[in-house]
Amino acid sequence: MTTASPEARPAGGEAGAPAPVLAVEGLEVRYGRGRRGRSALRGVSLSVAPGETVGVIGETGSGKSTLARAVLGLVRASAGSIRVGGEEVTGYGNRRWRALRRRGIVQYVFQDPLRSLDPDLTIEDSLSEPLLIQGVERTEAVERARAFLDRVHLSAELLGRLPGELSGGQRQRVAVARALVTEPALVILDEPVSALDSANRVQVLEILKELRAAGTSLVFISHDLGSIAGTADRIAVLYRGELVEVGSARDVINHPRHVYTRLLVGSAPTLHARTADRSEREALRARLAG
Numbered sequence: 001m002t003t004a005s006p007e008a009r010p011a012g013g014e015a016g017a018p019a020p021v022l023a024v025e026g027l028e029v030r031y032g033r034g035r036r037g038r039s040a041l042r043g044v045s046l047s048v049a050p051g052e053t054v055g056v057i058g059e060t061g062s063g064k065s066t067l068a069r070a071v072l073g074l075v076r077a078s079a080g081s082i083r084v085g086g087e088e089v090t091g092y093g094n095r096r097w098r099a100l101r102r103r104g105i106v107q108y109v110f111q112d113p114l115r116s117l118d119p120d121l122t123i124e125d126s127l128s129e130p131l132l133i134q135g136v137e138r139t140e141a142v143e144r145a146r147a148f149l150d151r152v153h154l155s156a157e158l159l160g161r162l163p164g165e166l167s168g169g170q171r172q173r174v175a176v177a178r179a180l181v182t183e184p185a186l187v188i189l190d191e192p193v194s195a196l197d198s199a200n201r202v203q204v205l206e207i208l209k210e211l212r213a214a215g216t217s218l219v220f221i222s223h224d225l226g227s228i229a230g231t232a233d234r235i236a237v238l239y240r241g242e243l244v245e246v247g248s249a250r251d252v253i254n255h256p257r258h259v260y261t262r263l264l265v266g267s268a269p270t271l272h273a274r275t276a277d278r279s280e281r282e283a284l285r286a287r288l289a290g
């Protein structure tokens, strides 16, 4: 990270500190080639310790989904390195990435649960599939999958249904359960609550807090600081492809350092931090544009 402040917690790997489940160093991602190519991420460095929830916040186009896709092997890094669960994965080709995903070490939840769920598989099949792929025997896979329904506050009655027969909120909770069944070291959540109405949003955020309390490492990506503020241990602020600030959630919200972070915090009326009035926000926008 070239312009960011130092991270609030050690990245791990030093004597006594646990090795991070995710370590991204100097990550660059470009889309397209040559003159027509454009840079989506520049010099991004971020680590996630075991059991830690890191929120990544940024406006549309700042590179949040690109970061998620790079960590899942869905787009390639042009420079820098990515280590997942201690494994250097940067140079992996499609086959090795597929194998890594199959091992269930890193899982994901996207904004649209229909992208995370096969529309033709019943909920029971969707939940047991990741375990079957790992070679778990069917009866045990189904039993383990059912056990995860409780974790996401869903009733077993839904197991025989297809994703299209559930509400948006129920579908997203199934997507979260599917991401958890392999007990991954890391779950990447890309705008997991953005498509939900406020009641479902609150429920899914509660579930994420419970996962955090249970020690699952999460990267929670959102454009909404209000959603991230109560869930993340640390917050990383992405602005135009660069991480401009990383710190404890409390520090970032109460003492934002970068102008963009101050604008974000000042525009979030649900936070307890002082919101900026209109003229202050305009002054901050002018400084960003300048």
Ligand SMILES: Nc1ncnc2c1ncn2[C@@H]1O[C@H](COP(=O)(O)OP(=O)(O)OP(=O)(O)O)[C@@H](O)[C@H]1O
Residues within 6 Å of the ligand: 031, 032, 039, 040, 058, 059, 060, 061, 062, 063, 064, 065, 066, 067, 223
């Ligand atoms: N497949 C692609 N080809 C070319 N450019 C892309 C591609 N995907 C994203 N980009 C560009 O990369 C930049 C970062 O996009 P990205 O989707 O990561 O942003 P984001 O922060 O997730 O935005 P949003 O909140 O709108 O989803 C944007 O300028 C976008 O136009």
